[in-house]
Amino acid sequence: MTATLDESTVRPATGSAVRLAGVHKTFGAVTALRGVDLDVAPGEFVCLLGASGCGKTTLLNIIAGLDEPSAGELELSSGRPAVMFQEAALMPWLTAAANVELPLRLAGVSRKERKHRTVELLDLVRLSGVGGKRPHELSGGMRQRVALARALASALHTGNDTAGSSAPSLLLMDEPFSALDAITRDVLQAELLRVWRSTGAAVVFVTHDVREAVRLGQRVVLLSSRPGRVVEEWQVGDLPAAEEAETVAVINERLREVISSHAAA
Ligand SMILES: Nc1ncnc2c1ncn2[C@@H]1O[C@H](COP(=O)(O)OP(=O)(O)OP(=O)(O)O)[C@@H](O)[C@H]1O
Numbered sequence: 001m002t003a004t005l006d007e008s009t010v011r012p013a014t015g016s017a018v019r020l021a022g023v024h025k026t027f028g029a030v031t032a033l034r035g036v037d038l039d040v041a042p043g044e045f046v047c048l049l050g051a052s053g054c055g056k057t058t059l060l061n062i063i064a065g066l067d068e069p070s071a072g073e074l075e076l077s078s079g080r081p082a083v084m085f086q087e088a089a090l091m092p093w094l095t096a097a098a099n100v101e102l103p104l105r106l107a108g109v110s111r112k113e114r115k116h117r118t119v120e121l122l123d124l125v126r127l128s129g130v131g132g133k134r135p136h137e138l139s140g141g142m143r144q145r146v147a148l149a150r151a152l153a154s155a156l157h158t159g160n161d162t163a164g165s166s167a168p169s170l171l172l173m174d175e176p177f178s179a180l181d182a183i184t185r186d187v188l189q190a191e192l193l194r195v196w197r198s199t200g201a202a203v204v205f206v207t208h209d210v211r212e213a214v215r216l217g218q219r220v221v222l223l224s225s226r227p228g229r230v231v232e233e234w235q236v237g238d239l240p241a242a243e244e245a246e247t248v249a250v251i252n253e254r255l256r257e258v259i260s261s262h263a264a265a
Contacts, residue, residue: 016077017042017170017202018063023072025058032058034227035072040170042077045196045203045237047217049210049251051259055228056206060172063204081170082155086179088147090135096146097122097131103154121149124195141184144176148188148195155201169201178207189216210251214244220251224258231258 018040025033032055040046050056061067062074064083082103090099097118104114122131125145135143155169177185193216196203207213213220218237221230232254236247 015042016040016075017044018077018081018204019073019075020059020063021073021075023059023062023069023074025055025062025067026070031227033062033069034229036223036229038221038230040202040204043200043202045205045216045218047213047220048204048206048223049208049213049220049255050223050228051225051255052208054223054225056208056223057174059223059228060174060204060206063170064172076170078155078169081172082151082153083172083174084144084147084151084176086175088135088140088143090143090146090150092135095132095134096127096138096142099135099146100131100149100153103150107154117153118149121153124152124198125149125191139184140180141188144180144188145191147176148192152195152199152201155199169199171201171203173203173205175206175208177212178209185212192216210248210255214239214248214251222251222254222258225261 016039018038020036020038023033023036024031036055036059038046038059048056048059058067060083062069063076063081065080066083090096091102094102100121101114101118104117109117118131119128122128125148127142127145127149130138130142135146138146151171151173155171177188180188189212192203205213205216207216210220214236218235219233220236221233223229224231234247234251239247
């Protein structure tokens with residue numbers, strides 16, 4: 001079930017794109033999150049890493065306003081963040097361009113401005129030639145690019161819209177590339193980094209792939225196995241290539257420890 005966040009638990013963030021303080025979430029007898037503290041700076045790229053079932057999606061849903069915390073506080077600096085899921089979830093009856101345009105249409109952006117921004121965004125994800133095609137005519141990787149352009153349309157619009165043009169935007173991504181083959185994933189990871197650098201949006205990217213987290217993130221945040229809470233984090237932005245493999249090995253080892261301590265508990 002989805003719920004709308006209570007106004008009292010969501011406040012505009014001061015200086016952060018998103019800030020969570022002591023966020024708990026229970027589903028009946030199941031405690032999914034226990035006291036999560038997380039602060040994401042405007043324009044920062046943070047990867048949330050954790051074992052299956054540790055509460056990553058729950059956390060993202062709470063930030064997205066699709067679910068509400070049982071306790072704790074959430075602060076957001078922009079309006080509702082844009083979300084991109086594992087499956088592109090495009091409207092099958094709309095063309096790629098119309099899918100990208102949809103959040104702008106719903107936000108009441110003028111037709112001329114919508115058309116202009118849609119062309120720009122399709123160009124940004126290198127899909128300028130296929131705006132007129134419908135989702136079933138596109139490959140899985142192309143559909144995820146359309147989903148990325150649509151999420152950006154929504155994120156950038158919200159960012160511009162709420163507190164003036166300086167309001168940072170926030171993009172939430174829940175394992176968006178995990179259903180793709182390795183080569184397409186590799187290409188889209190590079191594309192995402194390029195797009196992130198050119199838009200300045202903050203990104204919270206959920207993955208259980210350590211290599212992906214280290215490649216994409218400026219910071220990797222490790223959640224414990226259920227109930228999830230932040231156990232450790234690493235600054236991994238601009239790592240020299242020689243240190244990347246070692247960092248992946250260190251984080252993998254820590255992830256294994258977290259999983260086995262949970263299994264032994
Ligand atoms: N709506 C719900 N009702 C009951 N339990 C739920 C609900 N949503 C999540 N859970 C439980 O909360 C825990 C965390 O789930 P969540 O989907 O957030 O984990 P995750 O880390 O994203 O997992 P994965 O990596 O496998 O997608 C799980 O034990 C799950 O069964």
